[in-house]
Amino acid sequence: MSLKSTEASEPVETVAKCALGIDEVMGDGGTLSEYVEGYCARAPQIEMAYEIETLIQKEGTLLAEAGTGTGKTFAYLVPALLSGKTVMVSTATKTLQEQLVQKDMPTLFKACGVKGKACILKGRDNYVCPQRLEITETAEQHSRSDWKKLALIRDWVENVTTSGDKSELDTVAEEDPIWRKVCARLEFCQAADCNAESGCFYPKAKKKAAEAQVLVVNHHLFCADLSLREQGFGELLPNMEVYVFDEAHQMPDIAAQFLGFSITRGQLDELTRDIKQAQKLESPESVELVEQANHLAEQIKLLNESLGKWDKRWTWQQLEKEAAFQLVAKRFMDSLSRLIESLKSVAERGKQITAVYKRAKDFEGQFKEWMNAKSENKIRWIESSQARFKLNLTPLSVAAPFSRQREVIAGAWLFTSATLSVRGKFDYFANRLGLGEAETRHWSSPFDFQKQGVIYHPIGLPEPRSDQYIKVCLRAAWPLLKASNGHAFILFTSHRAMQEAKAILEQHWEGKLLIQGEQPKLVLLQRFKEAEQTILLGTSSFWEGVDVKGEALRLVIIDRIPFAPPDDPIVQAREAYLKEKGLNGFVHFQLPEAVIAMKQGAGRLIRDSTDRGVLMLCDPRLSSKGYGTTIRESLPDFPWVYCVEEAIEKLASDPDLET
Numbered sequence: 020m021s022l023k024s025t026e027a028s029e030p031v032e033t034v035a036k037c038a039l040g041i042d043e044v045m046g047d048g049g050t051l052s053e054y055v056e057g058y059c060a061r062a063p064q065i066e067m068a069y070e071i072e073t074l075i076q077k078e079g080t081l082l083a084e085a086g087t088g089t090g091k092t093f094a095y096l097v098p099a100l101l102s103g104k105t106v107m108v109s110t111a112t113k114t115l116q117e118q119l120v121q122k123d124m125p126t127l128f129k130a131c132g133v134k135g136k137a138c139i140l141k142g143r144d145n146y147v148c149p150q151r152l153e154i155t156e157t158a159e160q161h162s163r164s165d166w167k168k169l170a171l172i173r174d175w176v177e178n179v180t181t182s183g184d185k186s187e188l189d190t191v192a193e194e195d196p197i198w199r200k201v202c203a204r205l206e207f208c209q210a211a212d213c214n215a216e217s218g219c220f221y222p223k224a225k226k227k228a229a230e231a232q233v234l235v236v237n238h239h240l241f242c243a244d245l246s247l248r249e250q251g252f253g254e255l256l257p258n259m260e261v262y263v264f265d266e267a268h269q270m271p272d273i274a275a276q277f278l279g280f281s282i283t284r285g286q287l288d289e290l291t292r293d294i295k296q297a298q299k300l301e302s303p304e305s306v307e308l309v310e311q312a313n314h315l316a317e318q319i320k321l322l323n324e325s326l327g328k329w330d331k332r333w334t335w336q337q338l339e340k341e342a343a344f345q346l347v348a349k350r351f352m353d354s355l356s357r358l359i360e361s362l363k364s365v366a367e368r369g370k371q372i373t374a375v376y377k378r379a380k381d382f383e384g385q386f387k388e389w390m391n392a393k394s395e396n397k398i399r400w401i402e403s404s405q406a407r408f409k410l411n412l413t414p415l416s417v418a419a420p421f422s423r424q425r426e427v428i429a430g431a432w433l434f435t436s437a438t439l440s441v442r443g444k445f446d447y448f449a450n451r452l453g454l455g456e457a458e459t460r461h462w463s464s465p466f467d468f469q470k471q472g473v474i475y476h477p478i479g480l481p482e483p484r485s486d487q488y489i490k491v492c493l494r495a496a497w498p499l500l501k502a503s504n505g506h507a508f509i510l511f512t513s514h515r516a517m518q519e520a521k522a523i524l525e526q527h528w529e530g531k532l533l534i535q536g537e538q539p540k541l542v543l544l545q546r547f548k549e550a551e552q553t554i555l556l557g558t559s560s561f562w563e564g565v566d567v568k569g570e571a572l573r574l575v576i577i578d579r580i581p582f583a584p585p586d587d588p589i590v591q592a593r594e595a596y597l598k599e600k601g602l603n604g605f606v607h608f609q610l611p612e613a614v615i616a617m618k619q620g621a622g623r624l625i626r627d628s629t630d631r632g633v634l635m636l637c638d639p640r641l642s643s644k645g646y647g648t649t650i651r652e653s654l655p656d657f658p659w660v661y662c663v664e665e666a667i668e669k670l671a672s673d674p675d676l677e678t
Contacts (some may be wrong), residue, residue: 572640
């Protein structure tokens with residue numbers, strides 16, 4: 020894990036409850052007005068803060084939906100700091116983590132009159148491991164480019180960094196494969212030999228985390244900790260007294276990833292390479308290890324080939340009937356078992372042999388569980404293409420383990436987001452995490468959606484399954500794209516639809532086109548904000564967590580209701596699981612998921628009280644199907660228009676919004 024901290028003063032072991040109250044900090048003339056330029060008291064924000072103060076005192080559980088612009092970050096941080104209790108804040112993005120610790124927390128510590136420390140804690144892959152760096156430098160062959168990168172990392176470790184956090188290393192790209200060779204991944208950790216005095220960064224991070232009053236993590240790290248606790252393997256994170264989950268709507272799916280597991284071809288190929296490196300370094304006489312590693316690599320390749328050349332998602336029911344896959348899977352297991360026996364006989368030769376032996380054993384155990392899983396709550400499935408595959412074991416419900424560990428950990432628990440409810444009810448989210456007894460509250464956005472925008476829903480579009488659907492949607496959107504001079508997001512439910520739109524727009528749009536995947540997300544967003552006549556095409560990752568204020572974004576277009584593909588293995592399994600319980604898979608799974616995703620997409624348009632624009636919703640099912648009412652009533656309270664001229668009028672200058 021990786022750690023940064025922000026201190027208001029020297030760290031203290033215990034932070035006393037502050038003498039100030041919420042009104043004295045957040046009210047008119049409160050201390051926040053001294054430290055935050057332009058701050059004004061907002062009734063919904065203060066009301067939310069009081070609700071959270073009560074939650075902390077009662078050590079209860081609260082589901083809090085706060086519309087965009089409510090100011091929920093200050094609403095939960097102020098009462099948390101004033102309580103004097105230790106706090107863990109789990110977020111969905113690194114951007115929000117950095118904002119909390121580098122910008123918000125220093126201000127709030129001062130405004131609340133609190134002495135304490137806030138730290139960011141990341142996954143351990145974010146740390147450089149000095150031992151791994153040395154081994155990689157001495158035991159491997161590298162390209163000239165990789166040698167240069169290793170030299171840059173070495174210089175950074177010896178002369179620059181005190182934390183070992185890769186976010187501080189701007190001379191090597193964050194996603195560069197060389198980092199994976201030198202980071203402090205768990206499978207390589209020799210924890211007994213690592214300590215702060217030896218120069219290892221990981222123990223330093225753990226020590227600082229234990230001293231923090233406010234610990235900021237992400238959902239992935241929290242769920243990794245949850246998984247270890249559930250398996251009885253201890254924990255990654257210290258126990259705190261207050262737990263806050265921002266962007267909490269993502270928690271159920273992330274928890275499912277960690278309470279299950281996946282095995283990728285990349286991981287297995289890497290294992291064979293690392294075995295040969297360990298043999299060369301620590302057991303050069305064991306030539307059979309190289310032969311067996313090469314044989315395992317061949318079986319991995321054959322396993323991939325048995326799944327075909329095309330992108331596909333396989334259910335276990337499909338794989339059971341694939342004789343070629345079943346045969347190759349058995350041969351793969353036999354090859355892995357023989358290799359493990361050979362590694363066991365030389366495991367005491369050194370740390371690298373020990374590490375690869377443990378990894379191989381872990382893969383063997385997971386693969387056996389995957390092949391023989393019988394639990395009704397778990398689904399086995401594979402994603403494959405010509406050059407990769409990923410075996411997944413995913414729980415269909417995480418309610419029981421999440422609820423169980425929450426009771427063990429105790430404390431106060433807050434789950435907050437702008438999108439937790441469906442038509443005003445929190446049942447769907449609450450049931451997914453086993454939070455049935457939680458209290459629920461909703462605070463509407465302070466934005467004036469009636470004046471700031473409209474939803475344009477064109478009449479007469481074909482059904483989404485039509486071959487001409489994307490072309491007809493773009494034809495309907497064309498007058499708006501011209502009227503707004505770009506400044507538009509077009510959000511798609513599939514990469515295929517996005518690529519089809521790209522091909523059409525490249526022939527007709529004279530301005531700039533930005534396409535998700537062609538550059539890093541942050542680069543695309545920066546270019547979008549700076550360029551004129553720009554249209555950005557995106558899929559799922561641009562439906563949420565994207566904040567573009569002002570004139571840069573005036574038009575958001577959504578192609579379809581974001582239903583999950585009906586042939587997706589998880590969708591099929593969850594619907595079957597619900598059917599066995601007497602529930603309707605569409606009503607109790609597909610529709611609420613689509614509502615939450617649609618609310619996220621719609622939330623991209625208005626990000627500030629002076630923003631204005633048009634949200635164009637293309638899917639005719641919003642008005643032709645009964646379930647369209649559920650979706651419409653869950654969206655922001657924009658006026659609906661059905662005539663393109665009315666939508667174009669909203670894109671013109673609006674005197675009501677002049678400041």
